Amino acid sequence: MISSEEVRKLFLSFFQTRGHKIIPSSSLIPYDDPSVLLTTAGMQQFKKYFTRQKDPMVDFGSQRVASIQKCFRTTDIDEIGDPTHLTFFEMLGNFSFGPIGKDDPKEFGKDGYFKKSAIYWAYEFISQLGLKIDYVTIFEGEKNIPLDNESYRIWEEIGFSSEKIKRRGREDNFWGPTGEEGPCGPTTEIYVNDVEIWNLVFNEYYQDRDGNLSKLEFSGVDTGMGFERLMKSLQNTETIFETDLFQPTRTILENSIKNYDIRRQRIVMDHLRGSVFLVADGLYPSNLERGYILRRILRRLTVNMYFLGIRVDSLENLLKSVVEKYLPFYSELKNFVKIKEVILNEINNFERVLNSSIKEFNKKFRESDSSETIGEKMFFLYTSHGLPLDIGKEILMSKGRQWDRFAQQRFEDLFKKHQLISKGKNE
Numbered sequence: 304m305i306s307s308e309e310v311r312k313l314f315l316s317f318f319q320t321r322g323h324k325i326i327p328s329s330s331l332i333p334y335d336d337p338s339v340l341l342t343t344a345g346m347q348q349f350k351k352y353f354t355r356q357k358d359p360m361v362d363f364g365s366q367r368v369a370s371i372q373k374c375f376r377t378t379d380i381d382e383i384g385d386p387t388h389l390t391f392f393e394m395l396g397n398f399s400f401g402p403i404g405k406d407d408p409k410e411f412g413k414d415g416y417f418k419k420s421a422i423y424w425a426y427e428f429i430s431q432l433g434l435k436i437d438y439v440t441i442f443e444g445e446k447n448i449p450l451d452n453e454s455y456r457i458w459e460e461i462g463f464s465s466e467k468i469k470r471r472g473r474e475d476n477f478w479g480p481t482g483e484e485g486p487c488g489p490t491t492e493i494y495v496n497d498v499e500i501w502n503l504v505f506n507e508y509y510q511d512r513d514g515n516l517s518k519l520e521f522s523g524v525d526t527g528m529g530f531e532r533l534m535k536s537l538q539n540t541e542t543i544f545e546t547d548l549f550q551p552t553r554t555i556l557e558n559s560i561k562n563y564d565i566r567r568q569r570i571v572m573d574h575l576r577g578s579v580f581l582v583a584d585g586l587y588p589s590n591l592e593r594g595y596i597l598r599r600i601l602r603r604l605t606v607n608m609y610f611l612g613i614r615v616d617s618l619e620n621l622l623k624s625v626v627e628k629y630l631p632f633y634s635e636l637k638n639f640v641k642i643k644e645v646i647l648n649e650i651n652n653f654e655r656v657l658n659s660s661i662k663e664f665n666k667k668f669r670e671s672d673s674s675e676t677i678g679e680k681m682f683f684l685y686t687s688h689g690l691p692l693d694i695g696k697e698i699l700m701s702k703g704r705q706w707d708r709f710a711q712q713r714f715e716d717l718f719k720k721h722q723l724i725s726k727g728k729n730e
């Protein structure tokens with residue numbers, strides 16, 4: 304079975320041979336892009352090359368680059384625990400910044416390339432790995448943006464029949480921009496085992512803050528292949544969590560949990576990895592923006608460990624399992640002492656809140672409580688014990704109770720009233 308380590312090497316050498324300069328992953332904290340909180344895509348560190356504010360020939364000696372980028376997305380944070388969602392993940396990507404040369408996949412130079420090379424190479428790489436593409440999708444077009452006939456023809460030339468080249472709309476096959484403005488364009492996407500594994504974006508446009516599109520000076524290529532999804536297909540595992548990327552952490556978890564709950568185990572695996580990388584990139588938990596994202600996942604980690612029966616003492620080994628797996632590729636993980644200290648400090652602080660809230664919860668909550676009463680009691684835990692609502696809901700769920708819209712309504716009403724009172728006091 305092919306390992307994730309081998310796939311990393313194969314990917315980078317495949318594109319290096321084809322004239323790409325290999326660029327290390329940028330930090331999860333974007334250093335010069337105020338339009339986003341965290342790095343969510345491989346193209347983010349290259350935005351200025353697509354717009355020609357920076358010259359790739361000067362900085363990279365090539366119009367082509369490839370990378371394995373650390374990404375962190377918070378949009379699906381509530382879905383974590385299901386078989387497919389992650390906060391932190393890695394993306395394998397190749398990029399071209401124009402001007403476009405011959406766009407010939409047999410040409411291994413340094414010129415910019417476009418759809419033909421990008422599609423042929425993606426097909427070749429996937430085939431080399433021994434995977435079979437079920438089908439591909441292309442952009443069907445809309446009023447100001449034409450159908451992507453060019454990609455269609457290229458897939459046809461490779462040998463795909465028309466039923467295997469599906470047309471999709473803006474929702475699925477038009478990507479970007481990241482943040483409020485930036486390069487964007489139609490995509491062609493590759494599906495293996497019915498899962499989209501590789502997204503090839505043809506950056507032809509720039510979208511401004513008002514949503515207007517203008518043509519970029521040079522069209523570019525931005526591809527992204529989700530590493531975990533790719534490894535799931537290659538290692539033929541049931542979900543991404545059984546791939547070798549999570550294996551060291553999973554083994555410790557399986558040996559130390561008291562309550563088997565697959566959802567919570569996945570949350571722990573995801574949040575451990577995510578927090579290790581965020582801290583390694585210099586983030587501290589706080590109540591503000593990025594820091595709050597870290598605080599949130601560390602709190603969720605604490606509560607899920609609690610319900611799995613994992614003691615905080617095992618945390619050091621769990622953190623080590625992540626760091627050891629990734630250190631060969633990410634030298635920022637070398638400061639294990641600091642990573643451990645930041646994470647343990649936050650978790651220990653929150654554990655106190657959690658313990659006192661659970662005690663209070665057990666004292667106050669009754670089986671017979673109505674939804675409204677649950678909303679009220681949860682509000683009390685929030686104001687008097689500092690228990691965040693999403694964590695309160697986890698405690699409730701562990702007792703077999705649901706948080707419904709009536710509970711939510713009551714909580715929100717009390718919250719508004721409370722805000723009005725505090726506002727009055729401050730005036």
Ligand code: SER
Binds near residue numbers: 346396478503527
């Ligand atoms: N930027 C695109 C994505 O995130 C392709 O890399 O899917």
